[in-house]
Amino acid sequence: MRLKVKFEHKDILILGDSFCSSRTCTSDWPFIVSQKLSNSNEETRGYGFGGTSWWSVRKRLLEELKLHVPKVLIMCHTTPDRIPNDYDAGINWTTVKFKKIYSWGDGTKIDEDKQQRIVKAATLYYEELWSKNYCQWAQLAWFKELDELLSNQKIPYVINCMSFSNCPNYIFQNSMTIKENLSDVAHFFHPEGEGNFNHFTEEGSKKLGNRLVELVLNYQQGLQELAL
């Protein structure tokens, strides 16, 4: 594959949820994208906040933009239902149901007592206060803000992937939006555990990485298909 554009490692930024959290293995799609576009084996710039709200991704994006405006930005937009918090803890329906909120966003362990309090708070929040309409509205507001931000920052290559089908049906104005939801690429979906490449099989992860490289090299704004 011959590159039309030369990128440095810092020019490729990949941010989002668990669909881009693994990025050290050569079969992880974020590594493939970064390696092929910048010819560097350094760990991919950015972060995948597994289980966490889009609010954590927004905060991280703003921090990253202060460091260096990337030339390629790939985002995995998560489900709107997750609970935004200041600590980037993965608080969502599943982690609450299975009482699996072990660590803060920086990886430090949450003590048992605090875990129980968070689980109780989140359980009651979902049962009594949670508003689907409000969550959808808030994520849509974030997408509109992101559109403006991308326009202001003049990032030349931006690919937006929706991780789940309940993300607002939004096509970004100033960048590429992938038609398929990542979670719907069902035959790639892999159960949690060993061999899990951002919820894809190893083969699926490689295909996705290579396809995203193609989409950058043949960049077009608007709705585009992965068509893996």
Add this chain to the structure above:
Amino acid sequence: MKFEHKDILILGDSFCELRSLPSDWPFIVSQKLYNSNEETRGYGFGGTSWWSVRKRLLKELEISVPKVLILCHTDPNRIPNDYDYALNFSSCFEAQTKTNRIKTHTHPLEPWQEKKIAMAGYLYYTELWSSEYCKWSMISWFKELDEIVEVYKIPYVIHLRCFDHKYIFKNGMTVKEDLVDMSLVGYQYRNHFTEEMNKKVGNRLVELVLNYKTGLQELAL
């Protein structure tokens, strides 16, 4: 400028909740602008999040687009919910230690539900609440509101800041003062103001409509 009753819409929080007495400021505004004693169009969701105001505004716009819209913008930290429950720091914390009730507007609560909801609110504030997120969320609403006002071409819009926020609306007049700074605590005060202050606020808002300018303007009472 001639107005009809339906042309004056006043929406917001407890700062515009009481509107049935001739000395309540919303009554004064609508009475003076359309010369009728009908109850002012709109609603004041005391204690409730801006989300309830947004929902109500969208419903009102479906019925008829007003010519005068006055909005009282509340504290960003109140908990948005589908039932317009008044969930805020005070209501959720006080419900744990006192016999205070959670105020309702559109969906009544049984006592057992109320206890659970108050606990949910209390735990939300102690374990999950993010001040930055709440601020962002309300500013996003303000940006959307700016678009709504433009799309619906509402000619006179006055934004009142109930609590401290610095947003200046592109479309409409933003009043500089925070209403909380001229308010008093106590159930005897209607819309948190003395009767005299209610009258002053009402009369001043009428003046501001009749001498309308967009941008930041002072109440200067």
